[in-house]
Amino acid sequence: MNKIPVMKPFFTQEEKDAIHDVLDSGWVAQGPKVAEFERIIAAHEGVRHGIATTSCTTALHLAMVALGLGEGMDVIAPSFTFVATVNSIRMTGATPLLADIEQATFNINPEHVRQLINIYYVKKEDGLFHKQTGNRLWGIIAVHQFGLCADMNRINKIAAEYNLMIIEDAACAVGARIGSVYEGGFGHASCLSFHPRKSITTGEGGMILTNDDALAERLRTLRSHGASVSADQRHTGQGFLLPEFNEIGFNYRMNDIQAAVGIAQAQKLDWLLEERNRRASLYTYWIHEKIPFLIPPTVPEGYYHTYQSYVCMIDPKGLGINDIDALGDYRNKLLAGLEELGISTRQGTHAVHMLGYYKEQYGYTPRDLPVSYTADRLSITLPLYVQMTDEDQKAVITTILKVASEINEMSER
Known part of the structure; x- marks a missing residue:
């Protein structure tokens, strides 16, 4: 029997031509193709901003940092998820509190989230605080497992009740929706993956989606070392001057070769x-x-x-x-x-x-x-x-x- 793999990416001549066009252009780092890919994915998901990254893991980490997660804070996340979800929390210095899932959907169980809050936290004027550690409960990571959205109606009710942040881990779920609302439209930010096992791929790559203009700007700054001006913006202005760096950032940038593949994939x-x-x-x-x-x-x-x-x-x-x-x-x-x-x-x-x-x-x-x-x-x-x-x-x-x-x-x- 010929081997049947779990997953096989779908490529046509369009992806090959797109790569050649980028190579011929001489611009292979983050540039116009990344910006175009961001616009296409954001528009498809009905969200104002897309910020491309090197992976969904870096997208999650970047979103958490930009939204203020850090030491002395807790985050509720499902246990049944790829380890990158929870590793990203630890990368900020925050503490994960793992919740169970609903077996039928494989997604986080909102009732168990509420039980965890009732068991471990006490409500004060400025938030929920862990009874033993004193950590403040920052938010909830809702994973849309295997391409099915979590029950965001119930999750968002809990978040609104306790003023919690919501990040959608939509690594598996580009195109997933509840009714007419796509992933990316439920939380403060949503994080996608373009790994080869996903529905569309850039080889490796990720993206953050958000409707928050200020958050999008901060994400773009943090993903590029904290630079006040991006490389493609410098190219259209006075490129001989280096940008200002007012805070520590990361190198989480997608390149134009990956984005060109992503654009061809997104068309399908x-x-x-x-x-x-x-x-x-x-x-x-x-x-x-x-x-x-x-x-x-x-x-x-x-x-x-x-x-x-x-x-x-x-x-x-x-x-x-x-x-x-x-x-x-x-x-x-x-x-x-x-x-x-x-x-x-x-x-x-x-x-x-x-x-x-x-x-x-x-x-x-x-x-x-x-x-x-x-x-x-x-x-x-x-x-x-x-x-x-x-x-x-x-x-x-x-x-x-x-x-x-x-x-x-x-x-x-």
């Missing part, structure tokens, strides 16, 4: 998302028809899922096994068997509270956040990319059934 974005949804629907149909031990992704009414990843869960009822660790072992055998037969898969993502640093630093145990722990142990990402054929997807389904049958035969011996 709506079509790519439609194709991903079509492929996802086919998976969901076949799982319902043929694989009773898998639970396909859930999409709440009114939400648009971009299916950056198609993530299922092992269903305990379908296998007649109730122990999570035993089910996790079954999941791992299934993934190993698929890999041997040429089907690449992954667990959905990890539960951060189970990772070494966070367990040791904050004393978490696996079942402190039981739904995140379950998702860590039982989630399965199936291959999904627009170049897939129906036959490819049938091969994935058929191979899952074949490996599951072999596992069951082995367990009966």
Whole structure:
């Protein structure tokens, strides 16, 4: 069997031509192509400003710094997310407080957020303060996991009640929306990723979206060492003079080669998302028809899922096994068997509270956040990319059934 990868970027001649045009122009650092890419993505998501960065991780860090996060502050974030979400908090010197997720959506559970606030914080005139450490609760990071928006209506109600900042970690979710509002329109800032596993890619890269004019200006300054004038602005003015530097910043700039690829990708974005949804629907149909031990992704009414990843869960009822660790072992055998037969898969993502640093630093145990722990142990990402054929997807389904049958035969011996 030919190997079927988890994800494959979709490139055409447009991306190649765009790279050549940039190389021929002689301007390969951050410049006019970055500015154009920022305008295109911001316009697509219905947001005033886009600030391109080197990755979503640097976008998250930059947004947190620009919004004032630092030492002596806490941030609530979901445990079931890629570690970069929580690492970004630690990079500012702030302390993460991990929340559980809703299993159906894989997104942060607003009710658990409220429980954490009630358990750990006391309300004072100028905010919420941790009862033991004295840290002020700064805000909430809402991750739009796998391309599905978190329940921003309930999250924003909590934030408004306690005057908390909201950052949307939309690494997986360019194009995702609730009703007519796209990611980027719910919080103070939203952070995107253009990693090769995302719906569109620049190789590596990220972007911050915001409707706040002052915040956008500060983000642009901080991403370029704290310079008062950007390189492309200098090019159109007196470029022989260096800008003023009034604060310490970072080198988080995307370059024009990446942005040119991004522009070509963005022109296909709506079509790519439609194709991903079509492929996802086919998976969901076949799982319902043929694989009773898998639970396909859930999409709440009114939400648009971009299916950056198609993530299922092992269903305990379908296998007649109730122990999570035993089910996790079954999941791992299934993934190993698929890999041997040429089907690449992954667990959905990890539960951060189970990772070494966070367990040791904050004393978490696996079942402190039981739904995140379950998702860590039982989630399965199936291959999904627009170049897939129906036959490819049938091969994935058929191979899952074949490996599951072999596992069951082995367990009966």
